[in-house]
Amino acid sequence: MNSILFCQPATGPGYSHFPDLASGSLLHGVFGRQGGTSIAPYHSLNLSFGVGDDPAAVVANRALLKKALGLTTLVSARQVHGERILHISSEPEADFEAEGYDALITNCRAGLMIQQADCQAVLIHDPDGPALGLAHVGWRGSVAGILGATVRAMTEAFGSDPARLRAGISPALGRCCAEFINYRQELPAWMHDFQVRADHFDFPAISARQLEEAGLRPERISRAGLCTRCSPDYFSYRRDRVTGRFATVAALTG
DSSP, X not given: OBOOEEEOOSSSOOEEEOGGGOOTTEEEEEEOSOSOXXXXXXXXXXXXXXXXXXXXXXXXXXXXHHHHHTOSOEEEEEOOSSOOEEEEOSOOSSOEEEESOSEEEESSSOEEEEEESSSEEEEEEETTTTEEEEEEEOHHHHHHTHHHHHHHHHHHHHOOXXXXXXXXXXXXXXXXXXXXXXXXXXXXXXXXXXXXETTEEOHHHHHHHHHHHTTOOGGGEEEOOOBTTTOTTSOOHXXXXXXXXXXXXXXXXX
């Protein structure tokens, strides 16, 4: 199902959230590109240190994000389109960014952040744990099976029951714009069934299939249904090349 709503807090930038993931144990938001301090071509809420923006602007933007959600700490990763998963076992005393991970899991109150500019962020919430996973899913991550690995990691670390998990698939490159002219070399044969027209693929649907195969129920999987290349509200590498990164952020409240 496609479901995402916009929220404008009293202070800080606005963000979108999945109403189907509403829970007393979860805070989350998908922050677009508006409401920050960065100048062009990273204007304005760029949240990445790795794209050439002024680091001071990125620090200020991350502070705005934390203020909007009421977070004290933020854990992020320098994502590499791989399949390594970072387990945050205790709430950090300060923000930190880990090198070389593409998924984060925790049962602590640390805020988790995935940076994006066409790739998906997939939020996985266990309301019973409570526990939380957040994965960066580009096409390479889809091929590597990062989502199934994240669900397995949550099951092993926290005893999460996949059938009880809820997931939200963020705004990302849509089926309208996800062109892969070398898909025969890049994508496994089973993904070819998700080709919607010549060389174009529905990657959110691929992610939903992978979550279902990991044990999630279809009715517990929400999709934003928004294409980042088409929407001026989000950074898009496919559209602009030199650009910033927006973010999906989530945290447990208890």
